[in-house]
Amino acid sequence: MQEFGIKSRNGFDAYDFKPTVVKWNLGPAECTEEILSRGEGVLTDRGSVMVDTGKFTGRSPKDKYTVEDPNTKDSVWWGKINQPISQEKFDYLKKVLIESFEGETLYVRDMYAGADPNYRLNVRSYNTLAWQHMFNYNMFIRPSEEELENFEANWTIICNPNFEAENYQELGMNGKNFAIVNMTTRELIIGGTAYAGEMKKGIFSVLNYVLPHDHDVLSMHCSANEGKDGDVAIFFGLSGTGKTTLSADPNRALIGDDEHGWTENTVFNFEGGCYAKSVDLSEEKEPDIWRAIRFGAIEENTRFFDRSRKIDYENTEVTENIRVSYPLHFIDNAKAPSIGAIPKNIFFLTFDAFGVIPPISRLSKGQAMFHFISGYTSKVAGTEMGITEPTPTFSACFGAAFLPLHPAKYAELLGKKMDEQEVNVWMINTGLNGSGSRMKLRETRAMITAALEGKLDNVRFEQHEEFGFEFPTACEGVAPEVLNPRATWTDAIKYQEECNKLVDLFNKNFEKYTAGCSAEILAGAPKKG
The missing domain is CATH 2.170.8.10 (Phosphoenolpyruvate Carboxykinase, domain 2)
Incomplete structure (x- = not known):
């Protein structure tokens, strides 16, 4: 791959432009000096720097594109999440983006994406903002000084927030800003937005393509921790479910x-x-x-x-x-x-505002794959303007916005891992029970601890009639009646209505994935009682 036309640390021979200064791999102190002296941010009373990201204070999903070429045409899950753009348009935008560096101070960083050296990406980023250069220092893995001496990038990020594609309509784009991934040339180009999360999530999307597609490695939008005995747990969950x-x-x-x-x-x-x-x-x-x-x-x-x-x-x-x-x-x-080692326990966290999902449930392989694809939680009244009743939210694999492949690919990999490795998959409801009260954090922690320590292995389980997964009848530190959602309702008819309503929402949401899913995944779907 021709890397940005740089033949040496000071040469820019491939493009007709010349930055004023090029600064490589600055540390936190140097970055902070640059940020303050350039007026990009201010120092807080705790020593951190505070910056504004400008017009965009979050990612812009409608302005994210992937180059469609012979390598990606039949593998990428095209649609609203993965919008195609041609190689020709990408080449044009890359050229004018690079030429916009004329006269700029250019910050270049070498970094890793992936702690396992067998699967990591070697990424080189080019930025015009010192604080974005420091953001990458914070968010990516930092090579040692010795590793930097021999660093060879196999992926490139090129970013200039001040460049906008004025001719975006001619290019068939939705706006002047863009974040475009080219899986074949291994490049991510970003223009018109200073939101640094576009770099972080852009490379995450790359890993979500490369690892499952090329290596049969499951990439995951989750947190992970490790016990004193080396047992690893994984936590999936959308905003508001308590993942952090x-x-x-x-x-x-x-x-x-x-x-x-x-x-x-x-x-x-x-x-x-x-x-x-x-x-x-x-x-x-x-x-x-x-x-x-x-x-x-x-x-x-x-x-x-x-x-x-x-x-x-x-x-x-x-x-x-x-x-x-x-x-x-x-x-x-x-x-x-x-x-860490391979996981022993996986937790799907959900905020169920309908009050029908048990506070802890054990899932079969088919149920785990189905609910992984579903990625369910719910918003409640008062969380957003216009929300007056429980509103379900589904995000495939708990991170739909970052999935270049069909969600079934990730679910099948999860199922394969469950077959090959001994792992328990649990659904944790951190939302409401039948009384309308939220699950107590103390009790949720007790249930997770019990699962982690194997204390539920010899407990009797009952099956949820509609969703099919099993829930324990006893757990240390938790009242037995809390464990069965039906027992928390005083109105059995209302419970059944709410349960069936949620079943319908699950199945309606899943319709868009059905064509790409195996019979085993589809068998994990809930059924009306």
Whole structure:
């Protein structure tokens, strides 16, 4: 692959442009100096830097594209998530994007994506913003000085937030900004947006293609931790289900909080850092994140209390998607390197606002594959404007926005892992029961601990009539009546109505995946009682 036309660390021979300065692999102190001197951000009272991401304060899914070519035409799951763009248009945009670096200071970083050296990507990023250069230092895995001397990139990120595709309509695009992946030339180009999450999630999408497609490795949008005896647990869950809280356990080492791969003998983190939501953050609610905010952390789109440099985490005047990035080693119990053994337990976390999913259930292989593809949770009244009753949300494999392949590919890999390796799959409902009360965090932790420690192995289980999975009749630290959702309802007819309503929603959502799914996956679907 021709890497950005760079033949040496100071040569730009392939394109007709010349940046003013090129700076390579700056550390946190150097990056902070650059950010402050260039006016890209300000220092907070805790030593972190605060920056604004401009027009875009989150990812822009409708402006994400994948190059359609002979290699991807029949493998990518094309549609709204994976919008095709031609090689010709990609080449044009890459050329004009690179030429927009004329006269800019260019920040270049070499980094890894993937803690397992057998499957990692060697990524080189080109940025015009010092804080994005520092973001990549935080979020990707940092090579040693010795590794940097002989670093050879096999993937490239090229990003200029100030470049916009004015002729986007001619190009058949939705707007002036874009994030485009080329799986064949191994490049990610980004223009018109300063939201750094586009780089992080762009490479995640790449790994979600490369690992399952080329290596039969399951890529996952999940957190993972490890017990003192080396047992690994994986937590899947959409926003509001408690994934961060429940995977943060002082008695277990954190492997990672967001992106992982599962090989024949390892679970490994894709990243070298954390990118945490910080809205309403407090030391009491999230002590690990709170303590990680110090020199070297980057806080995005936050605001200060008046006449101070103290951040007001309740202030969402810019966006509710305020975030902080920091290296993984800022977490006290983070594992280094961030690799563990194969998992013994997998937890699907859901907030069931209908009150019919048990607080803990054990899933069969078919049920696990079906519910993995479904990726269910629900929003409740008051969480968003216009939400007046429980609203189901489904996101395939708990990360639909980042799946280049059909969701069934990931589900089949999960099923294969379950066949080859002894692993339990559990559904955890952190939402409501029949009384309308939310599951108590203390009881949820007790159930997860019981599952992790094997205390449920010899307990009697009952089968959920509609969903088919089994739930325990006893668990240490949890009242027996809590375990059976039907027992928490005073109105049996209403329970059945709500249960059947949720079954219908599951099956309607799954219609778009049916054609690509095996009979075993389809057999895991719930049925009306």
